């Protein structure tokens with residue numbers, strides 16, 4: 675991203691982020707704007723400086739949800755982050771009505787320390803890349819009531835779930851807990867342009883299958899995922915309308 679473009683995105687986001695995070699813009703490198711942000715996850719996170727900074731990729735996701743009318747900073751907004759990792763999304767939302775789910779002990783303990791007012795749950799599921807657990811993710815259940823959640827983030831989750839039945843289970847659970855009007859942000863490696871792959875390392879599904887899975891909801895936006903680069907995932911935002 676060119677510096678001018680980055681700065682204009684940045685201006686766009688200054689208002690979105692408010693005071694909830696401590697943002698510094700320390701340097702520009704080769705015309706790429708790099709941003710470090712507390713309290714968790716960003717400093718030291720491996721970045722490929724030739725690509726758009728991960729931070730800006732994340733700002734786009736937050737902005738899409740905000741533009742869809744989800745107030746991510748109000749405690750009245752219930753958010754679920756499936757495959758929350760080391761808390762990147764958590765670091766960009768203000769609501770403490772937040773549930774993060776992940777398979778990795780270190781991620782969960784780090785997130786609990788960084789966000790003591792929020793709920794993080796370690797899932798004991800098997801996964802070819804991340805999970806040393808014993809349970810089958812086909813039994814996944816989101817510990818939330820029906821029709822109670824306003825936004826769900828699954829960033830680079832379905833890119834590591836190679837069993838279609840498990841994907842369907844996850845989407846079904848998401849549908850169960852979302853309120854009418856609530857939004858699901860999911861990212862995918864789709865084919866085309868990628869080669870199909872049913873491994874958990876880098877799962878690729880047919881675009882038509884993904885669209886079919888998401889068709890229970892209404893499309894708000896779908897962007898990126900035009901190339902086979904690792905960071906270039908197809909980002910889809912859908913809303914539950916019935």
Ligand SMILES: C[S@@+](CC[C@H](N)C(=O)[O-])C[C@H]1O[C@@H](n2cnc3c(N)ncnc32)[C@H](O)[C@@H]1O
Nearest residue numbers: 757758759762776777778801804811829830834
């Ligand atoms: C590529 S990382 C993405 C982490 C985070 N969402 C981010 O974008 O920074 C994928 C995460 O999904 C988690 N994960 C993998 N399979 C999962 C499953 N079946 N249920 C919940 N989380 C899972 C992994 O433990 C890992 O932290």
